Amino acid sequence: MKKSALINAELSYIVATLGHTDEITICDAGLPIPDETQRIDLALIPGVPAFIDTVKAVLGEMQIEGIVLAEEFLHVSPDHHHALIELIRNEEELCGKSINISYVSHEEFKVHTQNSKAVIRTGECTPYANVIFQSGVVF
Numbered sequence: 001m002k003k004s005a006l007i008n009a010e011l012s013y014i015v016a017t018l019g020h021t022d023e024i025t026i027c028d029a030g031l032p033i034p035d036e037t038q039r040i041d042l043a044l045i046p047g048v049p050a051f052i053d054t055v056k057a058v059l060g061e062m063q064i065e066g067i068v069l070a071e072e073f074l075h076v077s078p079d080h081h082h083a084l085i086e087l088i089r090n091e092e093e094l095c096g097k098s099i100n101i102s103y104v105s106h107e108e109f110k111v112h113t114q115n116s117k118a119v120i121r122t123g124e125c126t127p128y129a130n131v132i133f134q135s136g137v138v139f
Contacts, residue, residue, distance in 0.1 A: 001031075006060065009041060011057070011120065013060065013096055014118045015062045018062065018118070018135040020136065021065075022117050022135045023132050023133065024116050024119070024133050024135075025119040025130065025131070025132045025133075026058060026119075026133070027120065027121055027122065027129075028118055028119045028121075028125065028126060028127070028128070029121065029131055031110070031113070032110060033113070033119045037056065037117075037118065037119050038117065038121070038131065040121070042120060044123055048123040049123055049124075050120050050123070050124055051124035051129040052087070053122075055087055055131065056099055058133065059091055064099055064133045064135060064136050065097065065137075066102065067100070067101055067134065069100045069101065069109070069132075070104065071105055072105075074103070076105075076127045077127055077128050080129050085101070088101065089115055095136075106128060109130065109132070112132060116132060129139055
C-alpha cells in the first residue's frame with residue numbers, strides 16, 4: 001500500500017497495486033531477473049542509483065511487514081547489510097510494527113524472486129545487495 005509520493009511512475013504504480021503479502025525485490029546490477037517477472041530497471045551506471053537510496057525511496061512509499069535476504073549478504077557485504085537493517089529498524093519505529101527478517105541461501109533467494117510482482121534493478125555493484133519486501137497494511 002502506498003504511503004506517500006514517489007516521482008518514478010513505474011515504482012509508484014507497482015507499490016499502489018500491491019496487496020497484503022505481495023512481494024517486490026530490490027536488487028543489485030547483477031541479480032538474474034526471471035523473464036516472467038516485471039523488471040523496473042533503474043540502473044544508469046555502476047553505483048547509480050545505489051541500493052540503499054532505492055530502498056529508502058521504496059520504504060517512503062510502501063508499508064512492509066517482512067523482508068527476505070540472502071545469508072551471504074551479512075558476511076560478504078556487512079556494511080551494506082548493516083545500513084539496510086538500520087533502515088528496517090527505523091521503519092519499525094515509524095510504523096509501530098515489527099518487521100520480520102528472514103534469511104535464505106542466495107540460490108533460494110534467486111528462486112524466491114519469481115514470486116515478486118516486480119524486480120527493481122539498481123546500479124549497485126556490491127555483492128548480495130538484494131532484498132525482497134513483503135507488503136504489509138497501513139491499518
